[in-house]
Amino acid sequence: xxxxxxxxxxxxxxxxxxxxxxxxxxxxxxxxxxxxxxxxxxxxxxxxxxxxxxxxxxxxxxxxxxxxxxxxxxxxxxxxxxxxxxxxxxxxxxxxxxxxxxxxxxxxxxxxxxxxxxxxxxxxxxxxxxxxxxxxxxxxxxxxxxxxxxxxxxxxxxxxxxxxxxxxxxxxxxxxxxxxxxxxxxxxxxxxxxxxxxxxxxxxxxxxxxxxxxxxxxxxxxxxxxxxxxxxxxxxxxxxxxxxxxxxxxxxxxxxxxxxxxxxxxxxxxxxxxxxxxxxxxxxxxxx
Numbered sequence: 001x002x003x004x005x006x007x008x009x010x011x012x013x014x015x016x017x018x019x020x021x022x023x024x025x026x027x028x029x030x031x032x033x034x035x036x037x038x039x040x041x042x043x044x045x046x047x048x049x050x051x052x053x054x055x056x057x058x059x060x061x062x063x064x065x066x067x068x069x070x071x072x073x074x075x076x077x078x079x080x081x082x083x084x085x086x087x088x089x090x091x092x093x094x095x096x097x098x099x100x101x102x103x104x105x106x107x108x109x110x111x112x113x114x115x116x117x118x119x120x121x122x123x124x125x126x127x128x129x130x131x132x133x134x135x136x137x138x139x140x141x142x143x144x145x146x147x148x149x150x151x152x153x154x155x156x157x158x159x160x161x162x163x164x165x166x167x168x169x170x171x172x173x174x175x176x177x178x179x180x181x182x183x184x185x186x187x188x189x190x191x192x193x194x195x196x197x198x199x200x201x202x203x204x205x206x207x208x209x210x211x212x213x214x215x216x217x218x219x220x221x222x223x224x225x226x227x228x229x230x231x232x233x234x235x236x237x238x239x240x241x242x243x244x245x246x247x248x249x250x251x252x253x254x255x256x257x258x259x260x261x262x263x264x265x266x267x268x269x270x271x272x273x274x275x276x277x278x279x280x281x282x283x284x285x286x287x288x
Contacts, residue, residue: 023100027285029247030148033157035109040148041285044100048093048276054228054236055107058164059083060141062103065096070130077103082132082141084168087124087227092276104145108161110227111191116165124227125165125172137167186211187225190218194230198237199260202230239274242267246283255279 023042030038037055041047050069059066059082066077070091077083085091087110095101110124117125140163144152152160190207204215207230211218222230238259245255256267271279 025285027282028148029286031151032244033152035112036144036152036157036161037107038104038145038148039107040102040104042100042102044095044098046092046094049272050090050092051273051276052088052090053085053107053274054087054226054232055109056087056113056168056227057083057085057105057107058141059085059103059105060138060145061101064099064101064103066093066101066103067096068093075130077131080133080138082134082137084127084130084132084171086126088232104148106141106144106164108164111188111225112161113165113168114225116162117169121169123224125168127168127171128173129171132171134167134171137164140164140167183213183221184225186213186218187222190222190230191226191233194234195237198234198241199258201260202234235270236274239271242271242279243275243282246279247286249283249287252279252283 025043025047026041028040059077061077061079061081061083063079066083068075068077068083068091070085071089075083076096113124114121140160143156144160190211193207193210194202207218208215213221219229222228222233226233228236238261242255242259242261245258246252252267253264256262256264259267261267261270268278268280271282275282277285
């Protein structure tokens with residue numbers, strides 16, 4: 001991993017200085033943490049094609065101007081500003097100037113936000129404004145993203161999630177609706193089953209049996225709790241595993257087979273829809 005990975009002091013004095021533009025496009029992934037992933041990306045020009053995650057995506061712009069399309073408008077984030085993208089919302093990404101862009105991103109599984117807020121906040125907080133100037137949220141982001149080469153301890157992880165969850169609620173619009181305890185138990189059971197069976201085709205009848213809910217009610221409550229459908233949740237778990245294997249420079253054909261895709265082209269199509277670039281590009285940028 002490149003050791004010169006520090007953040008522009010102009011963005012925040014507590015952040016260390018990072019790679020200087022212009023340099024080759026690069027993606028650095030931090031050590032894995034349960035339910036949470038972190039990356040640094042550096043590039044010039046348009047980079048990520050329209051795609052969507054099934055996680056909250058929170059970004060800290062470090063150098064340059066971050067430009068992205070989101071909910072019908074073109075948005076621009078400056079150094080020190082926080083980007084908040086809701087699960088399953090289509091967006092792209094690029095550099096707003098010819099000088100290039102450097103930023104770090106934190107991806108949080110929606111279940112972590114829901115669990116941190118408690119049962120009164122089962123409906124996920126939706127932040128209408130995707131670019132925020134919020135010192136409290138920035139502090140939480142810096143704690144999680146300041147040293148990508150290091151793992152987060154369990155306590156640091158939980159504290160970061162708690163701080164971010166409550167900041168999201170503070171910025172969120174709309175009422176917080178409730179879902180009964182039985183439904184919470186059901187969607188959690190469905191989520192756990194999908195995790196355990198991510199590499200095979202799961203039938204709706206299986207989820208109905210383990211949750212004691214019909215497939216359509218389950219789909220509604222699952223989306224309300226986790227921000228996406230059971231089908232897409234399963235697909236994204238496969239892609240999570242695929243991405244890790246690609247970062248380890250494993251052959252793409254082997255990756256596709258290992259995580260349950262029909263072939264490499266099948267993996268390519270879904271990977272690009274989820275991450276905005278192809279598996280081959282991801283591997284090249286991660287292994288620069």
